[in-house]
Amino acid sequence: VKSNNVFGKSLLALLSSDSIDEDVWDEIEETLLMADLGTEPTMELVERLRERVTVEGSRDPERVRSLLREELTALVDPSLDRSLTLDASGRPAVMMVVGVNGVGKTTTVGKLARVLVAEDKDVILGAADTFRAAAAEQLTTWGARVGVPTVKSDVEGADPASVAYEAVSAGIEHEVDVVMVDTAGRLQNKANLMDELGKVKRVIEKLSDVDEVLLVLDATTGQNGLNQAKVFSEVVDVSGIVLTKLDGTARGGIVVAIQRQLGVPVKLVGLGEGPDDLAPFDAESFVDALLEER
Amino acid sequence: VFNSLSDRLTATFKNLRGKGRLTEADIDGTAREIRRALLDADVAVPVVREFIARVKARSLGSEVSEALNPGQQVVKIVNEELVGILGGQTRELQFAKHPPTIIMLAGLQGAGKTTLAGKLAYRLKNQGHTPMLVACDLQRPNAVNQLQVGGGRAGVPVYAPHPGVSSEAETPTGDPVQVARAGVAEAREKLHDVVIIDTAGRLGVDTELMQQAADIKSAVGAHEVLFVIDAMIGQDAVTTAQSFNEGVDFTGVVLSKLDGDARGGAALSVASVTGKPVMYASTGEGLKDFEVFHPDRMARRILDMGDVLSLIEQA
Numbered sequence: 001v002k003s004n005n006v007f008g009k010s011l012l013a014l015l016s017s018d019s020i021d022e023d024v025w026d027e028i029e030e031t032l033l034m035a036d037l038g039t040e041p042t043m044e045l046v047e048r049l050r051e052r053v054t055v056e057g058s059r060d061p062e063r064v065r066s067l068l069r070e071e072l073t074a075l076v077d078p079s080l081d082r083s084l085t086l087d088a089s090g091r092p093a094v095m096m097v098v099g100v101n102g103v104g105k106t107t108t109v110g111k112l113a114r115v116l117v118a119e120d121k122d123v124i125l126g127a128a129d130t131f132r133a134a135a136a137e138q139l140t141t142w143g144a145r146v147g148v149p150t151v152k153s154d155v156e157g158a159d160p161a162s163v164a165y166e167a168v169s170a171g172i173e174h175e176v177d178v179v180m181v182d183t184a185g186r187l188q189n190k191a192n193l194m195d196e197l198g199k200v201k202r203v204i205e206k207l208s209d210v211d212e213v214l215l216v217l218d219a220t221t222g223q224n225g226l227n228q229a230k231v232f233s234e235v236v237d238v239s240g241i242v243l244t245k246l247d248g249t250a251r252g253g254i255v256v257a258i259q260r261q262l263g264v265p266v267k268l269v270g271l272g273e274g275p276d277d278l279a280p281f282d283a284e285s286f287v288d289a290l291l292e293e294r
Numbered sequence: 295v296f297n298s299l300s301d302r303l304t305a306t307f308k309n310l311r312g313k314g315r316l317t318e319a320d321i322d323g324t325a326r327e328i329r330r331a332l333l334d335a336d337v338a339v340p341v342v343r344e345f346i347a348r349v350k351a352r353s354l355g356s357e358v359s360e361a362l363n364p365g366q367q368v369v370k371i372v373n374e375e376l377v378g379i380l381g382g383q384t385r386e387l388q389f390a391k392h393p394p395t396i397i398m399l400a401g402l403q404g405a406g407k408t409t410l411a412g413k414l415a416y417r418l419k420n421q422g423h424t425p426m427l428v429a430c431d432l433q434r435p436n437a438v439n440q441l442q443v444g445g446g447r448a449g450v451p452v453y454a455p456h457p458g459v460s461s462e463a464e465t466p467t468g469d470p471v472q473v474a475r476a477g478v479a480e481a482r483e484k485l486h487d488v489v490i491i492d493t494a495g496r497l498g499v500d501t502e503l504m505q506q507a508a509d510i511k512s513a514v515g516a517h518e519v520l521f522v523i524d525a526m527i528g529q530d531a532v533t534t535a536q537s538f539n540e541g542v543d544f545t546g547v548v549l550s551k552l553d554g555d556a557r558g559g560a561a562l563s564v565a566s567v568t569g570k571p572v573m574y575a576s577t578g579e580g581l582k583d584f585e586v587f588h589p590d591r592m593a594r595r596i597l598d599m600g601d602v603l604s605l606i607e608q609a
């Protein structure tokens with residue numbers, strides 16, 4: 001594995017070499033690929049960049065550098081509305097958190113509850129993961145940690161839709177501001193589990209609109225992330241993405257393709273396992289990180 | 295539009311029937327398509343680069359068989375190389391001469407370690423072993439309960455002297471290294487012949503936690519350290535595998551969540567970067583969703599061209 005020469009350098013350092021030759025284009029391509037941007041977006045981006053450089057007749061590395069950043073930023077689209085829809089007048093706002101196994105759904109619910117509590121909101125959690133061992137207990141621990149109650153079933157393997165229903169009715173009854181429903185991890189190719197998720201949402205909708213459906217995506221996820229986003233969107237109409245585990249070495253570039261193809265914005269990022277490790281998504285710093293030295 | 299690699303290759307080589315030796319031009323087109331396929335399957339860029347170079351070198355001048363066109367010929371070589379790397383040294387668990395055999399699990403957060411602990415225990419128990427689980431993740435909320443439930447389902451005892459973080463015990467008590475050590479002592483005393491140690495998830499860049507994992511390993515003298523990695527992982531597979539390899543020098547790899555539709559290029563990345571064998575595949579959330587790793591199936595899955603490969607294998 002080639003790792004020291006040009007490859008180990010940051011892309012920006014690379015571009016500061018005197019002229020832009022074929023190798024440099026290859027390296028740009030590889031840098032984008034290595035951030036999990038995917039072959040199609042990467043090749044298109046490099047192509048566009050080459051065209052612009054040709055049209056401008058510029059071989060100034062400084063210029064290419066800013067063009068690359070510009071193109072990437074345009075792809076990530078800083079103008080997208082990334083706010084959470086959490087104000088429902090006259091009733092609690094209802095949020096569902098969904099995603100494949102182990103991406104950080106339960107942790108995200110806990111962290112987000114902490115943020116909402118800090119904004120003086122009344123929050124209630126619903127443990128609609130009735131499947132995984134100790135999932136409800138895990139959510140309850142998060143609830144206790146940030147000081148909010150959790151509605152869960154005492155029966156192992158209870159119907160997740162009815163737990164969700166219970167949580168939302170408790171929220172309505174107690175006039176809370178936000179109900180957050182944690183769901184079991186499920187792979188998007190499992191039709192029965194996806195049906196079950198659809199049902200959870202439909203059953204909640206007997207009581208209330210669902211204002212926000214957050215798809216949690218692990219930053220280490222590769223090209224499969226696009227399938228995840230597609231299928232979950234079909235089933236529960238995802239309104240935003242939470243990109244977790246950005247505190248590691250993965251860049252999470254797959255969200256670029258997801259935003260582009262599905263128009264679902266990344267709203268939040270997870271930066272650790274602690275209660276405060278959640279932040280709003282920032283397009284500029286995301287692009288910076290994509291181009292950063294590994 | 296050609297969707298699968300086999301479609302694209304078939305189109306590229308429709309008119310070229312295999313005669314004589316492969317030329318550079320024959321190889322280039324195929325190599326480009328294969329590169330793309332590997333990248334789409336999440337095989338890491340540096341691994342793809344090296345792999346393609348090797349395939350090209352091996353293909354150049356190699357004889358074209360009567361039955362195959364040049365594209366197929368290159369694909370055949372690709373497949374052989376893939377299986378070679380993935381299956382270089384597949385093996386099953388090795389048991390210690392003097393029991394207990396100590397198996398430690400390590401990996402990123404959410405990779406599937408705790409679930410695997412239950413599966414391994416179940417499998418070993420059914421093979422006539424007397425495994426015991428040890429709960430060394432005192433950090434993630436309710437990780438200990440989760441392992442206890444898994445152990446309960448598998449009918450295997452769980453050594454868990456500390457509850458870890460739970461709603462009753464907000465701050466972690468107990469030291470994972472201590473727990474591991476005491477767990478092995480307990481297993482010795484109770485004559486368990488296998489000990490499976492579940493550990494907390496950790497990032498490759500978290501030097502402190504990586505050191506803790508290394509400390510657990512050396513405190514108990516683990517015979518097997520299984521690195522659990524999510525089949526959905528992308529380009530980060532190399533960086534992560536390298537840090538765990540340096541951190542705990544794992545002895546084998548378990549690829550988890552292979553019941554999904556990810557192509558699983560990580561298998562190739564990890565195997566070729568670390569040279570460690572991929573031993574098992576985890577294929578679901580249930581206790582029985584666990585199998586020995588099949589390199590040939592994985593090669594097919596990564597290339598996404600099962601049919602073509604079966605034809606080639608027959609030729």
Ligand SMILES: Nc1nc2c(ncn2[C@@H]2O[C@H](COP(=O)(O)OP(=O)(O)OP(=O)(O)O)[C@@H](O)[C@H]2O)c(=O)[nH]1
Pocket residue numbers: 099100101102103104105106107108129132135183184185186216244245246247248269270271272273277403404434495497
């Ligand atoms: N480093 C890091 N770890 C995280 C982050 N978010 C979650 N985790 C960890 O990832 C693991 C899985 O998190 P969970 O919240 O249980 O994930 P989940 O999606 O609810 O998992 P299932 O319900 O089993 O599908 C835990 O060890 C978390 O502590 C993050 O942003 N950074």
Ligand SMILES: Nc1nc2c(ncn2[C@@H]2O[C@H](COP(=O)(O)OP(=O)(O)OP(=O)(O)O)[C@@H](O)[C@H]2O)c(=O)[nH]1
Pocket residue numbers: 101102132185187401402403404405406407408409410431434437493494495496550551552553554576577578579583
């Ligand atoms: N579909 C599927 N899900 C799996 C598989 N292995 C584990 N899971 C699920 O993935 C999620 C995470 O699994 P865990 O066993 O908790 O992962 P872990 O590595 O122990 O996670 P941390 O302790 O938080 O680092 C859970 O929802 C498991 O049920 C698998 O092979 N297939």
Ligand SMILES: [Mg+2]
Pocket residue numbers: 105106107129135182183184185
């Ligand atoms: Mg969960």
Ligand SMILES: [Mg+2]
Pocket residue numbers: 407408409431437492493494495
């Ligand atoms: Mg665990």
